[in-house]
Amino acid sequence: MTYVVTELCVDCKYTDCAAVCPVEAFHELTDRLYINAETCIDCDACVPECPVEAIFPDTAVPEEYEHWTAINIEEAPKYPIISMKIPALHGPTCTGPAE
Ligand code: SF4
């Protein structure tokens, strides 16, 4: 099992999730984060932290975001680890709260 960052994160990138992950499972791209399935211990700590509810356990990813599980698994290891909160990106396609 693993946890999955979905499309809702794109352009928002609040990074509250990365700050609470106990095992540094988040990896940073310019406009989003992904979760490394090899690192994630399924602790659920990140889910309530995300202001746009972008994170799901892979057993409960909404149908429209199902392909994001494979994207996280394949892409996360290619990018650097992020383990702290940084200023939110909150780009044009982010519909979440401003920060
Ligand atoms: S808290 Fe949510 S929006 Fe922010 S980086 Fe994590 S998954 Fe993306």
Ligand code: SF4
């Ligand atoms: S479920 Fe836990 S271990 Fe996995 S990414 Fe979220 S905070 Fe990190």
